[in-house]
Amino acid sequence: MTIPTRITLARLIMSPVFVVLAIKYSSTITLGKPDVLFLYLAMIVFAMAVISDALDGYLARKLNQRSRIGSFLDPIADKTLLLSATITLTFIDCGKLIPIFYTTLILSRELIQISGAIAIGTILGDIKVKHHWTGKFSTFMQVILIYSAFLVPSESIMLYLSIVGGLFIFISAALYIYAGLSQLPKEAHANP
Structure with missing residues (x-):
């Protein structure tokens, strides 16, 4: 498996991690005790996922490691990240x-x-x-x-x-x- 494909797979995994952290942060707000650790972790995970999107494409070109599976998974990882984050932040209380x-x-x-x-x-x-x-x-x-x-x-x-x-x-x-x-x-x- 190529390095860019591994990065893409990591981005796929980061999507549910972000969602769980955002929901956990929201639940601390609901309880009246906002725990900013969950906020910061959610933002860091999301930032890493966004950066990984640019990085996997760059490395695929730079290292000449384009692959069919990477080309297939990359847009799925992108859509999964952005859609899950947008839907989650539409319906939970996080600010x-x-x-x-x-x-x-x-x-x-x-x-x-x-x-x-x-x-x-x-x-x-x-x-x-x-x-x-x-x-x-x-x-x-x-x-x-x-x-x-x-x-x-x-x-x-x-x-x-x-x-x-x-x-x-x-x-x-x-x-x-x-x-x-x-x-x-x-x-x-x-x-x-």
């Missing part, structure tokens, strides 16, 4: 919650992308996905929101960040849908 509309947008985008990829893959047998900067920015905003749920004392700031992030989720989803549809043969567009 300021991530607004439900934002989480709904994230889940809708993922469902549309997965459904579209399956449909286009079934028709064409192969899918070419080019990442767009709006998708990367919406992911960046999602990471900022996750940290903000712990650190930002203002609901209005959380709402603002959610609106900006949500706008880019919507734009990136529209661009990915357009890119997916443009891969279909012209006859598929003419005869729905």
